[in-house]
Amino acid sequence: MNAPAQSxxxxxxTDQAFFERERATIFRTAWQVVCHLNDIPEAGDYQAFDFLGEKVLTVRGDDGEVRSFHNACRHRASRLADGNQxxxxxxxxxxxHAWSYGLDGRLANVPRWQGFDDLDKAEHGLKPIEQEIFLxxxxxxxxxxxxxxxxxxxPYAAELAPHCPPDLIPQGRVTLRPRPVNWKNISDNYSDSLHIPVAHPGLTRLFGPTYGIEAAPWxxxxxxxxxxxxxxxxxERNYxxxxxxxxxxxxxxQRRWNYYKLWPNVAFDVYPDQIDFMQFIPISPTETLIREIAYVRPxxxxxxxxxxxxxxxxxxQVNAEDTVLIKRVQDGMESSGYTSGPLGPSEVCLKSFAEKLTGLTGVTAEAAE
Structure with missing residues (x-):
C-alpha cells in the first residue's frame, strides 16, 4: 500500500528565509489582479496596487486604452498616485518636483527652471509593467x-464567461483585511473541502451533499x-x-456557487447574483492582507x-468562521508538536498546491529537517 501524500x-x-525564496521564485512571475476595466471607466481614472515592495499604477488613457506602470517617478522615485484609486x-x-507624464506613460514635461535642457524625454517615461486583461x-x-x-x-474560461459580461460594475470599494497568518494557510483553507461540513454549518445547509472539488494544472x-x-x-432561507x-x-x-483559485494567491467567488475576487497578499511569514471587492450586473x-x-x-459569517480556523492552524504550525500531516484522497487541491510550491521554489519538504 502506498503511503499517503503529505502536506x-x-x-x-513560519520561516523568513523561505518567505524570501517564495518572493523571488513564486511571486515575481505570478499574475496579480489589480481591478476590473469598469473600475477605471474614464480617462485619468486609476487604480494603485502595492505588492511585496512593488507599486503598480493602472490608468485609463485619453485613447481609452488601459496601461500599467510602476508607480514611481523616473526622477527621484517618488510615488506618483496616492490612495487605492x-x-x-x-x-x-x-x-x-512636478515632473509630469501623459496617460500613456511618456514624460510630458520637466519644469524648465530645473535645468534638464538636454534630458532625452523619450528615455525617461514611466516604466511599464506586463499586463493582461482576462474577461x-x-x-x-x-x-x-x-x-x-x-x-x-x-479549463474554466467557457463556464466563467457568462458570469463576466462587459457591463459588470464594482459593488463598493476594495476591502483590505489583515490576518496574522502565512498566506499559504489562507490559500490552503480556500481549497480545503474537508472542513466544510465540520466548520461551516451555513454552507452545509445551503449545499447539502453537492459540494465538489477538483484541481486543474493552475x-x-x-x-x-x-x-x-x-x-x-x-x-439562508430567504436567499x-x-x-x-x-x-x-x-x-x-442559476443556483450554483463556484469558487476558482488561480495559482498562487488569487481567488474568484462566482455566484449567480455577483462575482468577487479575493487576493491573499503576503506581508511577512506570519502576516497576510486579504484584498477583495465584489462586482454585479446592473x-x-x-x-x-x-x-x-x-x-x-x-x-x-463564513469569513468569520474561516478567520478563526486559519489562526488555529497558524498557531499549530508554530508548535514543536507538528511537522507535517497526511493528505486524504479527496485533498487533491492541497496535493497539487504542495507539488507546485516545492517544484517552483526548488525546496523539498525535508530541507529544514
Whole structure:
C-alpha cells in the first residue's frame, strides 16, 4: 500500500528565509489582479496596487486604452498616485518636483527652471509593467515565466464567461483585511473541502451533499448547488427563496456557487447574483492582507438586491468562521508538536498546491529537517 501524500511542513509557514525564496521564485512571475476595466471607466481614472515592495499604477488613457506602470517617478522615485484609486486628469504629475507624464506613460514635461535642457524625454517615461486583461479583469506581473492568465484559466474560461459580461460594475470599494497568518494557510483553507461540513454549518445547509472539488494544472475549483430544502437560518432561507433567475445564466448556474483559485494567491467567488475576487497578499511569514471587492450586473429588481445583501450576510459569517480556523492552524504550525500531516484522497487541491510550491521554489519538504 502506498503511503499517503503529505502536506507541506510547518516550517514553510513560519520561516523568513523561505518567505524570501517564495518572493523571488513564486511571486515575481505570478499574475496579480489589480481591478476590473469598469473600475477605471474614464480617462485619468486609476487604480494603485502595492505588492511585496512593488507599486503598480493602472490608468485609463485619453485613447481609452488601459496601461500599467510602476508607480514611481523616473526622477527621484517618488510615488506618483496616492490612495487605492482616483482620477489624475490628463497628466500624472509628481508631487515632489512636478515632473509630469501623459496617460500613456511618456514624460510630458520637466519644469524648465530645473535645468534638464538636454534630458532625452523619450528615455525617461514611466516604466511599464506586463499586463493582461482576462474577461474584463486586469492582471499584472513583474517577470515573465508562467503561462498567460488565459492559458492558466483555460479549463474554466467557457463556464466563467457568462458570469463576466462587459457591463459588470464594482459593488463598493476594495476591502483590505489583515490576518496574522502565512498566506499559504489562507490559500490552503480556500481549497480545503474537508472542513466544510465540520466548520461551516451555513454552507452545509445551503449545499447539502453537492459540494465538489477538483484541481486543474493552475486552477483549483470548488462548487456547491443551492438546495431547495429551506434552511433553518433566516438569511439562508430567504436567499434560497428570493434568488431570482438571471438571463445571462443557464441551467444549474442559476443556483450554483463556484469558487476558482488561480495559482498562487488569487481567488474568484462566482455566484449567480455577483462575482468577487479575493487576493491573499503576503506581508511577512506570519502576516497576510486579504484584498477583495465584489462586482454585479446592473439589475434594479428588488429580488436581485435582496439576494446580494443576503449573500453578503451569509459570507460574512463564513469569513468569520474561516478567520478563526486559519489562526488555529497558524498557531499549530508554530508548535514543536507538528511537522507535517497526511493528505486524504479527496485533498487533491492541497496535493497539487504542495507539488507546485516545492517544484517552483526548488525546496523539498525535508530541507529544514
Amino acid at each position: 507541506l511542513p510547518a516550517w514553510m509557514y 482616483g482620477n489624475c486628469g490628463h497628466r500624472i504629475v509628481c508631487p515632489y 474584463g479583469f486586469i492582471f499584472v506581473r513583474f517577470e515573465s515565466g508562467l503561462p498567460s492568465v488565459a492559458e492558466m484559466m483555460a 486552477v483549483d475549483k470548488m462548487w456547491g448547488d443551492i438546495t431547495e430544502a429551506p434552511s433553518a437560518n433566516w438569511a 434560497q427563496a428570493l434568488l431570482p433567475a438571471f438571463d445571462h445564466l443557464e441551467g444549474r448556474d 439589475d434594479a429588481r428588488r429580488e436581485a438586491k435582496a439576494a446580494r445583501y443576503l449573500n453578503w450576510r451569509i459570507n460574512r
